[in-house]
Amino acid sequence: MQRERIDEMRQALMRSNTRLLLSAVMMFQAAAMGLIAFQSGTVNVQALILAVAMPTVTALTASLMGRLWPVDRAILILVMFLCSLGIITLSDIARADVTPRTQAIYALAGLCAMFVGAALIRGFRAWKRFTPALMVLCVLALMSPYLPVVGVVKNGARNWVGFRGMSVQPSEFMKPVMILCLAGGFANRPRFVKCLPTIGFAAVCCGILLMQRDLGAVLLYFLTTVFMYYAATSNAFIALSGLGMGAGAAVLAYRFIPLVQTRVELWRNPWSDPTNKGLQLVQALIAIGSGGLFGMGLGLGRPRSIPLYYSDFIFAAITEEFGLIFAIGLLTIYVLIIMRGLIVAFNARTSFHSLASFGLVVILGLQTMLIVGGNTKLIPLTGVTLPLVCYGGSSLVSTFFSMGVLLGISSMNAEDEGRDIEKLEMKEAMS
Numbered sequence: 444m445q446r447e448r449i450d451e452m453r454q455a456l457m458r459s460n461t462r463l464l465l466s467a468v469m470m471f472q473a474a475a476m477g478l479i480a481f482q483s484g485t486v487n488v489q490a491l492i493l494a495v496a497m498p499t500v501t502a503l504t505a506s507l508m509g510r511l512w513p514v515d516r517a518i519l520i521l522v523m524f525l526c527s528l529g530i531i532t533l534s535d536i537a538r539a540d541v542t543p544r545t546q547a548i549y550a551l552a553g554l555c556a557m558f559v560g561a562a563l564i565r566g567f568r569a570w571k572r573f574t575p576a577l578m579v580l581c582v583l584a585l586m587s588p589y590l591p592v593v594g595v596v597k598n599g600a601r602n603w604v605g606f607r608g609m610s611v612q613p614s615e616f617m618k619p620v621m622i623l624c625l626a627g628g629f630a631n632r633p634r635f636v637k638c639l640p641t642i643g644f645a646a647v648c649c650g651i652l653l654m655q656r657d658l659g660a661v662l663l664y665f666l667t668t669v670f671m672y673y674a675a676t677s678n679a680f681i682a683l684s685g686l687g688m689g690a691g692a693a694v695l696a697y698r699f700i701p702l703v704q705t706r707v708e709l710w711r712n713p714w715s716d717p718t719n720k721g722l723q724l725v726q727a728l729i730a731i732g733s734g735g736l737f738g739m740g741l742g743l744g745r746p747r748s749i750p751l752y753y754s755d756f757i758f759a760a761i762t763e764e765f766g767l768i769f770a771i772g773l774l775t776i777y778v779l780i781i782m783r784g785l786i787v788a789f790n791a792r793t794s795f796h797s798l799a800s801f802g803l804v805v806i807l808g809l810q811t812m813l814i815v816g817g818n819t820k821l822i823p824l825t826g827v828t829l830p831l832v833c834y835g836g837s838s839l840v841s842t843f844f845s846m847g848v849l850l851g852i853s854s855m856n857a858e859d860e861g862r863d864i865e866k867l868e869m870k871e872a873m874s
Contacts, residue, residue, distance in 0.1 A: 468523060530546050623799055629671060629675035652664060671805070731819065736766050
């Protein structure tokens with residue numbers, strides 16, 4: 444009885460904490476969008492609608508997801524906050540060609556993908572059996588930009604598929620698929636020889652992305668594979684050897700790929716060409732410095748001076764308007780999601796679900812690190828985007844699907860824990 448009371452008190456405290464977190468997120472959404480709606484002489488009707496719609500959708504999503512499955516509500520609420528921050532930032536700084544309404548539509552599609560991801564990982568258990576088919580699907584999807592009718596080249600990379608004005612990025616949608624393939628290939632296979640087919644699949648994916656000049660995706664796919672292999676096998680020698688080979692490949696890429704040479708040179712000294720090739724990084728550093736600790740305020744900065752301020756450099760735009768303290772808090776939210784995701788991975792009852800959870804938070808952390816490091820000149824620019832915040836449908840929907848898979852695994856962990864408690868109580872009652 445005492446254990447039961449302690450468990451009830453713990454669950455009540457967790458529900459209370461997540462309610463406070465949910466209330467804080469909803470208040471931020473309403474206040475920020477309300478400020479944007481009335482900051483000019485005329486009322487921004489679209490922002491006013493979003494000031495009501497965003498907290499409502501957040502509350503409904505948290506309630507519905509919680510009623511369907513016992514998911515990790517903290518992860519869910521933090522994910523909703525990051526998505527809403529992107530819509531708020533775009534509502535304030537976006538031009539006519541990049542509208543918050545479009546981003547809100549992408550977010551609704553992403554929420555649907557999150558529910559699909561949670562239901563899929565819960566309802567389908569024969570992942571290992573279909574891993575080879577998923578690998579073939581992933582490779583074909585990555586090759587699709589080479590199709591003559593739909594292949595699109597953007598910013599020097601042939602990694603888009605477009606039709607009738609709409610375009611998607613297959614490498615974004617294939618991130619969770621690749622992680623499921625790696626989890627299925629590495630699960631319960633600690634020997635290196637048995638992991639070779641899965642490693643070969645990852646190498647093929649990286650090779651395709653390298654040919655497409657999608658350097659950020661190559662780095663994400665490669666590092667995620669190395670980390671997941673080490674998590675599955677604990678073979679430090681092979682993992683470090685893989686990192687060494689990756690470092691060697693990076694040196695070769697620098698010597699033979701002009702795009703890599705350009706990005707490294709601009710990283711070393713962006714002021715060598717501040718009005719042309721170095722314009723992005725120079726303006727991003729000026730924006731971050733202009734924001735100071737507390738920011739210039741919504742609508743008071745000049746983030747539009749940064750090329751691609753709505754995607755590759757949205758972190759710099761957020762830092763200018765909200766300040767360095769807020770930016771550190773933003774990074775803390777990513778860290779909290781990663782830490783909660785690692786707890787989900789540790790508590791998973793199967794090797795597949797544990798590796799899948801681990802891979803999902805690893806790629807989220809790597810992507811965040813690469814884009815923030817690129818915006819702040821810590822590392823060369825890689826062309827990835829800030830997860831859940833930047834403008835664009837491919838990355839947003841893919842990340843929501845990934846978070847849905849993670850939430851689905853967390854719900855299975857909670858159910859397994861509940862069954863264990865019931866069995867323990869039955870044994871104690873019988874003894």
